[in-house]
Amino acid sequence: MWETFYIKPNEIGILYHRSDFKKILQPGTHTYFGRHWQVKISDLNQPQAQIENLELLLRSYEAELQEHLLIIRTAFNQAALVRCGQNWVSVAPNQLRAFWRGFIEVESHLFNLEESLELPSSFVQQLRSVTLNGLKKFQISEYEIGLLYLQNNFVRPLEPGEYAFWSVDRDVTVRILSRIIPNPDFPLEDVLIEKHPDFIAAYCETVQLLASQVAIVRYRGKVISILPPTSRKLFWQGVAVEILDISADAQLQPSLVAELVEGSTEVKLLSRNCLHICQVPAQHVGLVYINQEFQGQRSPGVHAWWLFGRSFQTEAIDLRLQNMEVSGQDILSKDKVPLRLNLTAGFRIQDPLRAKNGLSDISGFLYKELQFALRGAVGERNLDTLLEDKGAIDRSISEYIRQKAADYGIEVDSVGVKDIILPGEIKAILSKVVEAEKTAQANVVRRREETAATRSMLNTAKVMEDNPVALRLKELEVLERIAEKIDRIQVNGSLDSILTDLIRMNP
Structure with a gap:
């Protein structure tokens, strides 16, 4: 019995008899006598050969197989790249692969992984758009640098370019x-500094500070x-480092204050946790305490200190004339009349350190002392005395508060009672008293004026009695007043009888 096998031009066959390898069959027709012949056909368009028991066949038929196959065998420390036409295949360590020769151009490249894991640049360019198992590719741009890590251990820096x-x-x-970022987040900085000084010297600037130093x-x-x-x-590299000793x-x-405190928003954010800032306005003075100890006064302006290892307290004291109102004070006078008073005082701080060290609350102290002085001045006087001489209260309070304030470096410029508010019933009584006094004064004036008028009339009558001409002038004056109220007057006879006739007229 004859068995015939046909191999197409793009195929190749492997002839077996009873599962034993016999030969490689090229394209064409092949005829064999007998039974139990079989041919396994491979498509040469898929150059990678799938041959069972390849390892065993190579032991007996290596020469014949090498004639038709490209055999790739990698050791534990080796990897390979195989180019099949325009395609690439990667071969991992400890692998055995076979590729058909002849139909598609096939070439192989073996790499020793112990010498280098990096693929030569010529292969990287060819594999730019190819994804292969066992290969990692990286692209470093012109403004970047790469840090190569093997098993999480730093190996070397990578300049801009393509790597596999x-x-x-x-x-x-x-x-x-x-x-382009001068202070990137370097991974494991301490390890880089201690284990890789060559990389640090070539690329980096290291800043290491003592306990008394600050760096900008x-x-x-x-x-x-x-x-x-x-x-x-x-x-x-390329940064400028300024190290300051703050011990x-x-x-x-002042130059650093302008840069760090009054500079850009980004710089302010950097310095806000590093600095204690004190702004002293005009007409003020600043008191500085470091670690609870007084360190001096500061003039108006912006002042700043490094916070590290110190505690700061600063306060701006106003040196200008200040006003204080003590309002709504309900006090009994000496004669038990309830009064409500409003007091105002003007003061300025002459010795800020003395005032601050002696008083925890300057305004509270002055307010309390003014209350005491006001109560003392009002409680020692009757209502009439208070109303007659308000300045006495001011003088009493001023003498008391000036001495108290001077003990703490405070000058009291002026003290005055603004208002004395009486209860409603007291106001009504005082109003009646004033009304009675004014009524009596009005009566006296009226009587005085009546007496003067009577005396004047008597004097006039005496003059007219002794002087007829004056009497006639008076008559003419009376006539003029009457004429002002009458539209027309008809005179019959002489002027001598006018007044007599008028007197006789009925109303």
Whole structure:
């Protein structure tokens, strides 16, 4: 019995007899006598050969198989790349692969993973758009730098470019940092500083401070970081570092105050947790306490101190003339008349340190003492005395409060009672008293004026009695007054009888 097999031009066959390998069949027609022949056909368009028991066949038929196959065998520390036409295949360590020769161009490249995990740049460019198992590719832009880590251990920096690394049995990662950010978040800074000094010297600026030092880091003239004492930090090269010793004096110079306190919003955010700031307005003086001890006075302006290792307390004391109102004080006079008084006082602080150290609450102290002085001045006087001489209250209070305030460096400029408010019934009584007094005064004046008028009339009568001409003038004056009220007067006879006739007229 004959068995015939046809192999197409794009195929290749493997001839077996009773499962034993016999030969490789090229494209064409093949005829064999007998039974139990079989052919396994492979499509050459898929160059990777799928051959059972390849390891065993190579032991007996390696020469014949090598003639038709590209055999790739990788050790535990090796990997391979196989190019089949335009396609690529990766081969992991400890692998055996076979690829058909002839129909599609096939080439292989073996790599020793112990020497380097990095793929040469020529292969990286060819594999740019290809995804392969066991290979990791990374792109570093021109403004970046990559940190290569193998099994979480730093290996070396990667400059801008394209990279590919074998990661078949190892963890390969690249952490990309921006070069345009001068203070990136370096991974494990302390490890980089201690274990990789070459990388630090080539790329970084290290800032390490003592317990009494503070650092200001600037990039292109702008503050980008403020470092506290005992800190250690990495920056890219190109930054300017200013280290300040704050052991003796923690106060900032005016130039630093303008930069850190009154500068841009970003800089203010950096410095707000590092500085104690005191703003002293005009006509004020600032008192500074460091660690609960007085350290001096400060003139108007903005002052700042480094906070590290110290506690600060500052207070601005107003030196201008200030007013205080003591209102609604209900007090009994000496004659038990309830009064409500409003007092005002003007004062200024002459010795801020004395006032602050002696008094916990300056305004509270003055208010209380003015209350005491007002009660004492009013309680010692009767109502009539208070109403007749209000200045006596002012003088009494002024003498008392000036001495009390002077003991604490405070000058009282003026003290005065603004209002004395009487109860309603007392107001009514006083109103009646005033009304009676004014009525009596009016009666006296009226009687005086009546007496004067009578005396004047008597004097006039005597003059007229002794002087007829004056009498006639008086008559003419009376006639003129009457004429003002009458439309027309008809005179018959002489003027001598006019007055006589008028008198006789009926109303």
